[in-house]
Amino acid sequence: MDGFRFSTDLSVRFSETDAQGVVHNAVYLVWFEIARIAYLAQFDGGYQGLVEQGVDATTTEAQVRYLDGTRFGDELRIHVRATDLRGARFRFEYAIERTSEPGGVVADGWTAHACVNAETLRPTRMPAWLAEAIAGIEG
Numbered sequence: 001m002d003g004f005r006f007s008t009d010l011s012v013r014f015s016e017t018d019a020q021g022v023v024h025n026a027v028y029l030v031w032f033e034i035a036r037i038a039y040l041a042q043f044d045g046g047y048q049g050l051v052e053q054g055v056d057a058t059t060t061e062a063q064v065r066y067l068d069g070t071r072f073g074d075e076l077r078i079h080v081r082a083t084d085l086r087g088a089r090f091r092f093e094y095a096i097e098r099t100s101e102p103g104g105v106v107a108d109g110w111t112a113h114a115c116v117n118a119e120t121l122r123p124t125r126m127p128a129w130l131a132e133a134i135a136g137i138e139g
Helices: 027-040 045-054 128-138
Strands: 008-012 055-066 075-086 089-098 103-118
Touching: 008 027, 027 045, 027 055, 027 075, 027 089, 027 103, 045 055, 075 128
Parallel strands: none
Antiparallel strands: 008 075, 055 103, 075 089, 089 103
16 A cells, blocks of 8 residues: 555454344444554564663544444554554554455544653653664655
8 A cells, every 4th residue: 555664454243233234334443443453563572672772652633534344353454553653643544445355445534642651650751762763664
């Protein structure tokens, strides 16, 4: 998918669907988080490694645009990229595509985040080493 250098795959679980077998709208935010944590696994120690180095991030906003329904058993690929790194703030963008049946993107969106000190939870600038590592991944 154009502009995305990282993705992770998942299968829609039965527990993520409603009585009609359609995925509940809130689940897409959970999938965004799954992709975000997989993205961060590229860093030494993954998300937990970042926290151990004193950096955490809080989610400040989220947006999902639903383009097509998904159902139990669908195979999905979630593309994610980090963008808009500015001071303490940054953003992840997502595109979810169904791979079990060609059909394009079923949802897209973004989450906005702010870096915080892992101990105090006070806002802090993104460390230069982290910004450089993200720039290296995003090319």
